[in-house]
Amino acid sequence: MFWFHGVPGWGWFAMSLGTLFFWVLLIAAGILLARVLTRGAGHSQAPGGTGRPTPEQLLAERFARGEIDEDEYRRRLSVLRQGPGRPER
Secondary structure, eight states: OOOOSSOOHHHHHHHHHHHHHHHHHHHHHHHHHHHHHHSOSSOOOOTTSOSSOOHHHHHHHHHHHTSSOHHHHHHHHHHHHHOTTOOOO
């Protein structure tokens, strides 16, 4: 290890502060990288934080991709919103 001889007190303070700043930046970058990698493929989360899209969101994505037409989208959306056990009108 190389020791600096004759560095005034403010020099030691500046080196210490620089080292602290370096480690804070390194740790923050690691945390941000971990968050980006664990976030997933950009799907929005369902209420409750399950990490999976809701059935309505999946249906909207299928409609946006053109897999289903507007009539089918509205029919399926009304079925989803009726809930289980309710009679269909």
